Amino acid sequence: MHTVTGLVALHHSQIIRFEDVTINDGHGYDSTTGSFTAPTNGTYVFMLNIPIIDKDPTRQFNIALTVNFDQTLAQIENGPGKIPSSLTVVRHLAKGDAVSVYSFQLAGAQTNDTPMYSKYSSYFGGFLLYED
Numbered sequence: 001m002h003t004v005t006g007l008v009a010l011h012h013s014q015i016i017r018f019e020d021v022t023i024n025d026g027h028g029y030d031s032t033t034g035s036f037t038a039p040t041n042g043t044y045v046f047m048l049n050i051p052i053i054d055k056d057p058t059r060q061f062n063i064a065l066t067v068n069f070d071q072t073l074a075q076i077e078n079g080p081g082k083i084p085s086s087l088t089v090v091r092h093l094a095k096g097d098a099v100s101v102y103s104f105q106l107a108g109a110q111t112n113d114t115p116m117y118s119k120y121s122s123y124f125g126g127f128l129l130y131e132d
Contacts (some may be wrong), residue, residue, distance in 0.1 A: 006120040006121075007053065007116040007119075008116060008118075008119050009115075010061075010103055010117050011114070012061070012103065013102075014102070015035070015102055016034060016101040016102070016103060016117075016124075017031060017034035018034065018119075018124045019031045019119075020119070027039075035098040035100045036098065036126060037096060037097070037098050037099075038096060038099075039095065040095050040131055040132075041092075041093070041094050041095050041131065042093065042128050042130055042132050043090060043128075044092075044099075044126050044129060045088065045127055046088070046124070047086070047123070047124070047125050048063070048076070048087050048088075048124050049121070049122060050085055050117050050122040051117060051118060051122065052085065052117050053115065053116045053118070054115035056115070062077050062103070062104055063102070065087065065099065066100050066101075067093065067099055068098055069100065069102070073099070099126070101124055
């Protein structure tokens with residue numbers, strides 16, 4: 001659910017969909033599923049930025065960049081004393097591999113406040129560096 005401020009609720013075990021797509025050459029990204037599907041074998045570069053707003057200082061959760069929902073390429077840890085919000089990763093993909101942004105909670109949550117992210121400050125992008 002989007003609000004006027006552009007803040008979106010972040011839930012456990014959620015694929016984060018980036019609905020506002022500006023460039024999608026090759027049509028690899030599907031904003032309805034939140035997945036990028038590799039159109040060809042090759043080495044790809046992915047960038048993710050997702051600033052989190054969480055009023056619960058005890059909650060710890062991760063945002064992971066996954067391949068085919070089972071391999072973690074990289075992850076951003078958020079929680080007490082941790083405030084990173086971006087990553088860049090280079091990875092070989094086979095044609096048909098699907099890359100998604102996934103959130104999951106590890107521990108904590110002493111309040112009922114829902115963590116949020118800004119759809120205006122967040123982005124997920126990538127490109128084919130070279131084809132096999």
